[in-house]
Amino acid sequence: MANTRHTYTYPTRIEYGPNAMKDFTHIVKEQGLKKGLIVTDKGIEKVGTADLLKGFFTEVGIDTVIFSDVKSNPTEKNVLDGTQVFKENNCDFIVALGGGSPMDAGKTMKVMATHDGPLEKYDDMKGGDKYILDNMPPFYAIPTTAGTGSEVGRSSVININNKKVIIFSPFMMPDIAVLDPLITxxxxxxxxxxxxxxxxxxxxxxxxxxxxxxxxxxxxxxxxxxxxxxxxxxxxxxxxxxxxxxxxxxxxxxxxxxxxxxxxxxxxxxxxxxxxxxxxxxxxxxxxxxxxxxxxxxxxxxxxxxxxxxxxxxxxxxxxxxxxxxxxxxxxxxxxxxxxxxxxxxxxxxxxxxxxxxxxxxxxxxxxxxxxxxxxxxxxx
Ligand SMILES: [Fe+2]
Structure with missing residues (x-):
């Protein structure tokens, strides 16, 4: 049934069904993580979904900080600003909440959390994928729209100097994709x-x-x-x-x-x-x-x-x-x-x-x- 909870592992772990977002915070707790960066945009923040997620994390004793400055076409600045918030708050995981933009931005922040700049170095068209190592913090994706499918993708598109740059690595695949129809x-x-x-x-x-x-x-x-x-x-x-x-x-x-x-x-x-x-x-x-x-x-x-x-x-x-x-x-x-x-x-x-x-x-x-x-x-x- 499509209106009940399911767990799949294809092509990554997928937690599907009503209340999957709430359940997911327990999974993060079990993984021993302590502080998360929630990456989202102003629209999602306004409708209250980011606070809802933050509240679920609080209930399981996990502190989170919300970064909502992601533009509809995420920029290098959005990525670097979010990465800075991640580092300043000693976060140990990232959750992207929203449509394709927060998911792409969050994925790229995960890269920049453990890799040196400039971001352009990782441009896939210039063979940048070879510099992306499997040493990044856990990353989770929660789509709020049903369209892009970025939650099961291994790449992101970031606007660097008004040029759309693809950042790709198999290590960028979200560790868990959370598909919760209640938030859509x-x-x-x-x-x-x-x-x-x-x-x-x-x-x-x-x-x-x-x-x-x-x-x-x-x-x-x-x-x-x-x-x-x-x-x-x-x-x-x-x-x-x-x-x-x-x-x-x-x-x-x-x-x-x-x-x-x-x-x-x-x-x-x-x-x-x-x-x-x-x-x-x-x-x-x-x-x-x-x-x-x-x-x-x-x-x-x-x-x-x-x-x-x-x-x-x-x-x-x-x-x-x-x-x-x-x-x-x-x-x-x-x-x-x-x-x-x-x-x-x-x-x-x-x-x-x-x-x-x-x-x-x-x-x-x-x-x-x-x-x-x-x-x-x-x-x-
Ligand atoms: Fe499309």
């Missing part, structure tokens, strides 16, 4: 929809990737099914614990699947995020059906899309699946016209340039040529 019920409908579609797109883009990885493909298919079956309930009946729980699990599964990689959908979404500060999940949702129509000319991708028919209750036909996804997005209340979001046509070329340089773009199964992204965007206006 307050997420507003619009954000629930956008983050949930992000989780769906992670699985879809991973699934169409032609790398041989049947394990990830199996997880991706089940995660997409769970999104389609539960996201609408999570959006329109936010206190449904079973639907919230299944979306949290589908989000984690999506992130496990996308170890295969992501494609042009995410490349464009990253561009829309940088140019218009558009919500990442919303950006992914808006371009989704047009990207699918673009990808469909590749026979192998067409077959993969077609195989998803049963998830949407339609024939195994790629066009019918795309049509069903379009209807699903509308049913979730997602705006599908870029003009409604003030996206300007005269910026399409610059947006394309950005997306073509995004690391996700070359992984798309269909090779993306100059002009293709402009065409996709024009179809959305």
């Amino acid at each position: 019920v307050s997420l507003p409908a619009k954000l629930t929809a956008a983050t949930g579609v992000d989780a769906f797109v992670h699985s879809l883009e991973a699934y169409i990737m032609e790398t041989f990885h049947p394990m990830a493909d199996g997880i991706a298919i089940e995660a997409m099914k769970m999104c389609v079956e539960n996201l609408s309930t999570a959006v329109y009946k936010g206190d449904d614990i079973e639907a919230r729980g299944k979306m949290l699990m589908a989000s984690a599964m999506g992130a496990i699947a996308f170890q295969k990689g992501l494609g042009v959908n995410h490349a464009i979404a990253h561009g829309l995020g940088i140019f218009y500060d558009m919500h990442h999940g919303l950006a992914n949702a808006i371009v989704l059906t047009e990207v699918m129509k673009y990808n469909i000319s590749r026979e192998e991708t067409r077959k993969r899309y077609a195989s998803l028919g049963s998830i949407f209750g339609v024939e195994n036909d790629a066009e019918k699946v795309i049509e069903a996804i379009g209807k699903w997005l509308i049913s979730l209340g997602i705006v599908v016209n870029l003009r409604d979001l003030n996206v300007k046509e005269d910026q399409f070329t610059a947006l394309e340039e950005y997306a073509l340089a995004d690391p996700c773009c070359p992984l798309n199964p269909k090779t993306v040529e100059k002009g293709d992204i402009v065409t996709i965007l024009k179809n959305l206006i």
Whole structure:
């Protein structure tokens, strides 16, 4: 049952279910840890979830300090400031509480707690992973949204001098991911929809990737099914614990699947995020059906899309699946016209340039040529 507690160990220890966050503080106590740094953002602090967690720790006799200065695109300064708070307070573990940003920032603070700067030294694109040693404090992740799946990921994205830098190491995987649906019920409908579609797109883009990885493909298919079956309930009946729980699990599964990689959908979404500060999940949702129509000319991708028919209750036909996804997005209340979001046509070329340089773009199964992204965007206006 999705509304009861479970413990899994794949790909890391996962404590799942209602009250998992409270139970988790007992686990930390058993591990003999004494003082924790809670990494979060102002929004989570405002709704009281950070204080709730702090209170649970107090009940088991563990002192914590809250660091809530993480920006929506976490910066090097956020990481260094948090690391300083960790050191000044003699903390011995870190808990990230929030969406992808606090989780990415917390993961990187764990690195900087025991490694010398500058942070740029650990840039994965420059082979920085080899400098990250297995000598870091315990790190735990508690997602408050169901979308990024960063709680089961081994990398973070940090803004260093206005450039998004990936920090990666197998040692950055959270020691425990805590999936507690009770703390996601307050997420507003619009954000629930956008983050949930992000989780769906992670699985879809991973699934169409032609790398041989049947394990990830199996997880991706089940995660997409769970999104389609539960996201609408999570959006329109936010206190449904079973639907919230299944979306949290589908989000984690999506992130496990996308170890295969992501494609042009995410490349464009990253561009829309940088140019218009558009919500990442919303950006992914808006371009989704047009990207699918673009990808469909590749026979192998067409077959993969077609195989998803049963998830949407339609024939195994790629066009019918795309049509069903379009209807699903509308049913979730997602705006599908870029003009409604003030996206300007005269910026399409610059947006394309950005997306073509995004690391996700070359992984798309269909090779993306100059002009293709402009065409996709024009179809959305
Ligand atoms: Fe995403």
